[in-house]
Amino acid sequence: MKALVIAKGLKKYFPVRRTITDVMLMKGRLYVRAVDGVNLEIGFGETLALVGESGSGKTTTGRMLIGLEKPTEGSILFEGIELTKLSKRALKKIRPHMQMIFQDPYASLDPRVKVGDQVAQPLIINGLCNADEAKEKVLEVLERVGLTPPSEIYERYPHQLSGGQRQRIVIARAMIMRPKFVVADEPVSMIDVSLRASILELLKEFKREYGLSMLFITHDLAVAKLVADRVTVMYLGKIVEEGAVGEVIHSPLHPYTKALISSVPTIGNRILEKLKVVGEIPNPINIPSGCRFHTRCPFVMNKCRSDEAPWINVSKGHGVSCWLYSTK
Amino acid sequence: MMTLFLSTPISAFIRSFPQPAKSMLILGLVIVISIVVMAILAPYIAPHDPASRVYIELQPPSRNYLMGTNHVGMDVFSRVVWGSRVVLFVVAVSAAISMAFGVPLGLISGYYGGLVDRVLSIIMDSIYAFPSLILAIAVAAVLGPSPLNAAISIAVIYVPTYYRMVRGETLKVKQMPFIEALIVLGCSDATILKSIFRNITQTVLVVFSLSVADAILTEAALSFLGLSVTWPTPDWGLDLRSGQPHLLNGYWWIAMCPGLMIIALSLGFALIGEALSDYFSIAAKV
Numbered sequence: 001m002k003a004l005v006i007a008k009g010l011k012k013y014f015p016v017r018r019t020i021t022d023v024m025l026m027k028g029r030l031y032v033r034a035v036d037g038v039n040l041e042i043g044f045g046e047t048l049a050l051v052g053e054s055g056s057g058k059t060t061t062g063r064m065l066i067g068l069e070k071p072t073e074g075s076i077l078f079e080g081i082e083l084t085k086l087s088k089r090a091l092k093k094i095r096p097h098m099q100m101i102f103q104d105p106y107a108s109l110d111p112r113v114k115v116g117d118q119v120a121q122p123l124i125i126n127g128l129c130n131a132d133e134a135k136e137k138v139l140e141v142l143e144r145v146g147l148t149p150p151s152e153i154y155e156r157y158p159h160q161l162s163g164g165q166r167q168r169i170v171i172a173r174a175m176i177m178r179p180k181f182v183v184a185d186e187p188v189s190m191i192d193v194s195l196r197a198s199i200l201e202l203l204k205e206f207k208r209e210y211g212l213s214m215l216f217i218t219h220d221l222a223v224a225k226l227v228a229d230r231v232t233v234m235y236l237g238k239i240v241e242e243g244a245v246g247e248v249i250h251s252p253l254h255p256y257t258k259a260l261i262s263s264v265p266t267i268g269n270r271i272l273e274k275l276k277v278v279g280e281i282p283n284p285i286n287i288p289s290g291c292r293f294h295t296r297c298p299f300v301m302n303k304c305r306s307d308e309a310p311w312i313n314v315s316k317g318h319g320v321s322c323w324l325y326s327t328k
Numbered sequence: 329m330m331t332l333f334l335s336t337p338i339s340a341f342i343r344s345f346p347q348p349a350k351s352m353l354i355l356g357l358v359i360v361i362s363i364v365v366m367a368i369l370a371p372y373i374a375p376h377d378p379a380s381r382v383y384i385e386l387q388p389p390s391r392n393y394l395m396g397t398n399h400v401g402m403d404v405f406s407r408v409v410w411g412s413r414v415v416l417f418v419v420a421v422s423a424a425i426s427m428a429f430g431v432p433l434g435l436i437s438g439y440y441g442g443l444v445d446r447v448l449s450i451i452m453d454s455i456y457a458f459p460s461l462i463l464a465i466a467v468a469a470v471l472g473p474s475p476l477n478a479a480i481s482i483a484v485i486y487v488p489t490y491y492r493m494v495r496g497e498t499l500k501v502k503q504m505p506f507i508e509a510l511i512v513l514g515c516s517d518a519t520i521l522k523s524i525f526r527n528i529t530q531t532v533l534v535v536f537s538l539s540v541a542d543a544i545l546t547e548a549a550l551s552f553l554g555l556s557v558t559w560p561t562p563d564w565g566l567d568l569r570s571g572q573p574h575l576l577n578g579y580w581w582i583a584m585c586p587g588l589m590i591i592a593l594s595l596g597f598a599l600i601g602e603a604l605s606d607y608f609s610i611a612a613k614v
Contacts, residue, residue: 066512067512068508068511068512092514093514095512095513095514096513096514098512099512099513100508100509100512102505102508102509103505104505107504107505107506108505108506108508108509109506109509110506110523110526110527111506111527112523112526112527113523113526121510121513121515122513122514125513125514125515125516125519126513126514170509173509173513177513
């Protein structure tokens with residue numbers, strides 16, 4: 001086994017609601033092709049950053065890997081077990097090994113339950129320990145994520161904590177099970193900029209300590225650079241570039257990656273030339289033919305409009321899906 | 329006593345209401361609580377036996393007979409005091425029944441969706457489509473006249489109200505990340521439903537207040553039609569009917585006193601319900 005999580009040909013199509021007239025005119029069903037054939041591998045102890053604009057399908061991909069969404073097509077292997085074919089009950093057994101950290105720390109905690117009890121919940125429902133042991137473990141974890149004094153924090157309700165503190169609670173709840181795999185969906189995008197670094201540092205510490213694998217979803221390449229080992233860039237439901245984080249950021253290949261990097265504001269000198277991409281991400285109901293980026297690409301060629309670009313491995317572990325790098 | 333009350337969480341909750349909702353809530357609570365206290369202390373408040381002749385008939389309100397006497401010489405005031413027991417009993421039982429069916433069905437329907445949701449929605453919509461009073465009369469007529477049967481027939485009307493509101497809120501809460509977090513943690517459906525329920529209690533409270541306000545009028549209508557208690561048991565709706573023939577002869581107190589009580593109690597619950605729905609910003613329609 002070479003990787004903890006292997007996704008192959010992952011697809012998720014959401015049907016678009018038809019109106020009565022559509023049905024009467026016998027119009028075919030339309031689909032939002034949120035994820036359209038994604039291959040991913042996340043190694044043991046590896047953090048893979050999934051980068052893309054909003055609407056690129058990165059969150060849907062993460063939700064499928066964690067089992068919150070059923071893929072329309074494709075396979076997900078977790079430790080060699082095919083998740084897409086599991087029954088609800090069998091999936092529940094695997095759940096403790098996979099956890100998710102949500103984007104909005106204000107919505108991901110139950111407003112009516114003490115935060116301590118929420119952190120203890122996974123231990124108790126999975127029958128790992130009794131109430132007293134659970135409380136002890138929770139206090140430990142709370143201290144570990146930097147919430148002190150833990151006995152005081154335990155008794156608080158979510159509205160009595162700040163956004164940063166809440167996200168620490170969410171991280172504590174995910175980590176208390178010592179999961180093998182964590183999907184972090186933009187965990188710092190709604191957190192005050194001054195607190196981001198410390199939250200990211202916390203995630204890195206857990207990763208080192210527990211040796212866990214992580215899928216880190218973000219739209220911000222600067223954040224990806226801080227936490228990830230490898231980066232995968234997604235555009236309109238497809239992966240356009242993948243490689244080691246340093247390589248992708250310092251020598252990006254795909255015009256879309258270049259544009260994403262250009263859009264990160266920096267202070268001081270920049271080596272790369274700025275690349276501007278016009279317009280917005282197209283509607284995923286009507287995906288452009290050929291290379292799906294051709295409508296916005298500054299280097300568009302005739303071939304791009306008609307044929308989908310092949311996957312080209314430019315160097316070891318660094319691949320791109322673009323006609324510019326095709327030798328044919 | 330007053331200072332003790334002011335330090336409780338309930339008083340803090342009431343004080344956190346913005347105006348005019350706060351005044352509505354306080355007025356509603358005063359009305360409802362005083363009527364409930366009156367019902368509990370009825371034997372001590374009522375000066376006369378409510379169900380037997382105690383004085384000359386059709387006497388106007390006086391010192392000894394605060395609301396006068398009716399056409400058979402019973403004390404109207406004593407009848408009003410005792411009558412509150414029947415109304416509150418019927419309304420409480422009917423609310424408990426409709427909640428016991430409407431809330432869990434709404435939760436299940438909203439959470440699971442699919443075929444269960446479709447079937448339940450169609451059943452509830454078809455109950456809702458009937459004019460509510462006619463439906464209650466029909467059910468009560470089939471079951472026969474008694475306060476418990478009146479409660480059951482009123483309960484039937486309000487099950488769809490609870491169901492629709494709870495289902496809608498469940499659909500909303502179900503998508504919240506904290507519910508998805510529970511799924512990821514491996515919680516059972518029962519745990520998740522419990523968590524959803526905890527977060528929709530305010531909706532249930534609003535629907536309860538507003539539907540009770542409506543149920544009081546329905547109860548009065550049923551007993552007016554003789555489908556609840558039987559004469560000479562004191563009951564507001566029934567007394568409204570017995571006083572009605574004498575209204576035109578100038579004996580206004582027989583019907584007017586219980587009638588005003590019906591309005592007051594219904595108004596009390598409506599004020600509470602409106603204030604709560606304002607506060608929680610829940611648009612409830614009963």
